[in-house]
Amino acid sequence: MHILDLVQNAIEAGATKVSLEIIEERQNKNTLLIRVEDNGRGMEEATLKRVTDPFVTSRNTRRIGLGLSLIHMSTQMCEGYLNIVSDLGRGTMVEALYKHSHIDRPPMGNIAETIRSIIIGNPELNFSYSHRVDRKKFSLTTQEMIEILGDIPLTEPMVLVWLQEYLGDNLMNLYDIKNLHGGASSENN
Secondary structure, rough: OOOHHHHHHHHHHOOOOOEEEEEEOOOOOOOOOEEEEEEOOOOOHHHHHHHHOOOOOOOOOOOOHHHHHHHHHHHHHHEEEEEEEEEEEEEEEEEEEOOOOOOOOOOOOHHHHHHHHHHHHOOOEEEEEEEEEEEEEEEHHHHHHHHOOOOOOOHHHHHHHHHHHHHHHHHHHHHOOOOOOOOOOHHOO
């Protein structure tokens, strides 16, 4: 949910380009870093200083903005930090670092579905996703997908099925998961 909140914040700030990078250094550093960069409106320095206060929000629909304050709290609970750099008129970069093995670290959840939801909900967004687990890396961009697909929209049902399988297969490879469905893997059959 933190990832969706960060991307949604970027979109609401007028971003047309959003980059999500997840770096899991499980073996050497025992860290999980989530970085979201955008080309949105950015923030003034006064707003940036107060942005983790739950009673500060730029939304008109409600007066409480819990997203960044919850991320800030969760990083602190997990021996990490929240770093936000913003240039007014140029965009924002948010980094959330966690101790990977910390018992209170929020679970990654279904990252394949998270990425798919971002793409489905924002097909016009120039979105890039990069995920590294120790030495293995996977990335994709909607720009590359659009170039390959031509006139076929990202929201086409067959594209969405392919995307789900593509993300799932590559994430299983990142985590060295052989078979998600239980039983013996095809290598042993």
